[in-house]
Amino acid sequence: MAGESLKKFLEKMMGIDRRVIFLLIFVALSIPMFIAIKMKIPVSPEVESLVDTMRNLPDGAKVMISLDYDPSSEPELQPMAETFFTYALQRNFKVIVIGLWPQGAIQAERAKTVAETKAGRQFEYGVDYINLGYQSGNELVIQRMGSSIPAMFPRDYFGQPIGQYPIMQGVRNFSNIDYVFNLSAGYPGTLEWVLFAADPFHVVVGAGNTAVQAPQMYPYLGKQLKGLAGGMKGGAEFEILTNLEGRAVKYMVGQTFAHTVIVLFIIVANVAYFATRGGKKGGAL
Amino acid sequence: MSTFGIWIGAILTLGILSFLYKDNPFYKLCEAIFLGISAGYWFVSLFWQNLVPKLFDNLGVTKLVGFQADDGALQNLFGRGQYDERIWYLVAGVLGVMMLMRLVPKAGWISRWPLAFVVGTTAGVYLTRYLASNALDQINSTLKDFVAIGQPGFLSGMNFNYLLVLIGVLAGLTYFYFSKEHKGITGGAARIGIYFIMVTFGASFGYTVMSRMSLLIGRLDFLYREWLHLIR
Numbered sequence A: 001m002a003g004e005s006l007k008k009f010l011e012k013m014m015g016i017d018r019r020v021i022f023l024l025i026f027v028a029l030s031i032p033m034f035i036a037i038k039m040k041i042p043v044s045p046e047v048e049s050l051v052d053t054m055r056n057l058p059d060g061a062k063v064m065i066s067l068d069y070d071p072s073s074e075p076e077l078q079p080m081a082e083t084f085f086t087y088a089l090q091r092n093f094k095v096i097v098i099g100l101w102p103q104g105a106i107q108a109e110r111a112k113t114v115a116e117t118k119a120g121r122q123f124e125y126g127v128d129y130i131n132l133g134y135q136s137g138n139e140l141v142i143q144r145m146g147s148s149i150p151a152m153f154p155r156d157y158f159g160q161p162i163g164q165y166p167i168m169q170g171v172r173n174f175s176n177i178d179y180v181f182n183l184s185a186g187y188p189g190t191l192e193w194v195l196f197a198a199d200p201f202h203v204v205v206g207a208g209n210t211a212v213q214a215p216q217m218y219p220y221l222g223k224q225l226k227g228l229a230g231g232m233k234g235g236a237e238f239e240i241l242t243n244l245e246g247r248a249v250k251y252m253v254g255q256t257f258a259h260t261v262i263v264l265f266i267i268v269a270n271v272a273y274f275a276t277r278g279g280k281k282g283g284a285l
Numbered sequence B: 001m002s003t004f005g006i007w008i009g010a011i012l013t014l015g016i017l018s019f020l021y022k023d024n025p026f027y028k029l030c031e032a033i034f035l036g037i038s039a040g041y042w043f044v045s046l047f048w049q050n051l052v053p054k055l056f057d058n059l060g061v062t063k064l065v066g067f068q069a070d071d072g073a074l075q076n077l078f079g080r081g082q083y084d085e086r087i088w089y090l091v092a093g094v095l096g097v098m099m100l101m102r103l104v105p106k107a108g109w110i111s112r113w114p115l116a117f118v119v120g121t122t123a124g125v126y127l128t129r130y131l132a133s134n135a136l137d138q139i140n141s142t143l144k145d146f147v148a149i150g151q152p153g154f155l156s157g158m159n160f161n162y163l164l165v166l167i168g169v170l171a172g173l174t175y176f177y178f179s180k181e182h183k184g185i186t187g188g189a190a191r192i193g194i195y196f197i198m199v200t201f202g203a204s205f206g207y208t209v210m211s212r213m214s215l216l217i218g219r220l221d222f223l224y225r226e227w228l229h230l231i232r
Helices: A002-014 A018-034 A045-055 A071-091 A104-119 A139-145 A190-201 A214-220 A231-241 A247-279 B003-020 B025-059 B073-079 B085-103 B105-144 B157-175 B184-227
Strands: A062-068 A094-099 A129-134 A179-184 A205-209 A228-230
Touching: A002 A247, A018 A247, A018 B184, A045 A179, A045 A205, A045 A228, A045 A231, A062 A071, A062 A104, A071 A104, A071 A179, A071 A205, A071 A231, A071 A247, A071 B184, A094 A104, A104 A129, A139 A190, A139 B105, A179 A190, A190 A205, A190 A214, A190 B105, A205 A214, A205 A231, A214 A228, A214 B105, A214 B184, A228 A231, A231 A247, A231 B184, A247 B184, B003 B025, B003 B184, B025 B073, B025 B085, B073 B085, B085 B105, B105 B157, B157 B184
Parallel strands: A062 A094, A062 A179, A094 A129, A179 A205, A205 A228
Antiparallel strands: none
């Protein structure tokens, strides 16, 4: 009897309306937004390596951040940008911003504002921070910067010649940059930074990627890529290691709830499939 | 963002999400708005961020029409008789016009020349870089990091990881090696290769699910925080 009702339930699950699943995902993502739940987020070696590389930079180091994404990837990459800028403020890094995607420069300005509020102090434009804006040309922009950064970016985002800013004094090419942090959502992005900067010019490159892109970057970790934060989970780990917990850590609770729902449905669907197909053809396993 | 912008953003978000219930005119409208705005945005963006600064400013066309004070290559060459290397942008401009010849059916063949130029230069740029970074450096990384027999750390987990990577690489390559029938040792290695590839696909799928959830979290955060002010 119990077996019959279980079979009926499983058959029902096989034909479940997909909108029920959407609704459950919606609930699973929404609830944690209204309730403060603390959860332990283990840190992966890839993010540890990313943060270690930044920790090993001297205070006041000259770093470049390339924001190669647009607002559609904001939930994953913007928290990483905010954390990077806040950390840069704490360590007095001199930050040079570029974008290989047209909206990158705008994303940088937004992240900078959040970071300044969080850190309680501001970047002095032209001294601690400069936004060189977007430059078209994809990987060729990176390649050209290997020989001359001012040739590729003669003016900043606001149209001013970059030579007048103290932060750009002595910056000729990648040999004058201590570290490059790339936030990437596709092409051009981390792959191009590895191929055209890290390998030929021995630039130290760390990256934050959208989760879709991250698995493709794993083969480069180690010698070619000094650390990788993949997706929102990578962003949360980045925040934890820098003691700058923010949006990514908060969002991870929702991620976990949603993933639990998905895993449960995958298990139930598989059990239902194998249990119910027995009577139809071929027999159960 | 202004209140008006937030409301527009919220309505469009709900419109797109309404597709999850079923296809409907509201979704179609939002989709059409998105496509139209994207096309317009990219056209304007490419014009002002590529054509104007790269071509017109460098050649001096914007100076000719009074939009810019700085001289370009044309002014230097014909006004002062000085060679200006930016004159080479003229070649890029001509290639660009040739590309547009695709729009003229009878002269469509002309567009093959700039296309050949693009394909040739891209292949040239990538050939060396891919060979160095994706082949040689990857082979190097796969083989180099093993701790030698008898050295401290030989039996460590790290060595096991490197061994696993090496087996995965060799088995994966065997799976894509079609010059020998997948039987015997080759067949066994290919089967192991399939398992590694399946694990890779599984990891990619897992990451993709996380990515999609992240996007939805971003939208929900916008709706609850900026639109409805339900959370701070």
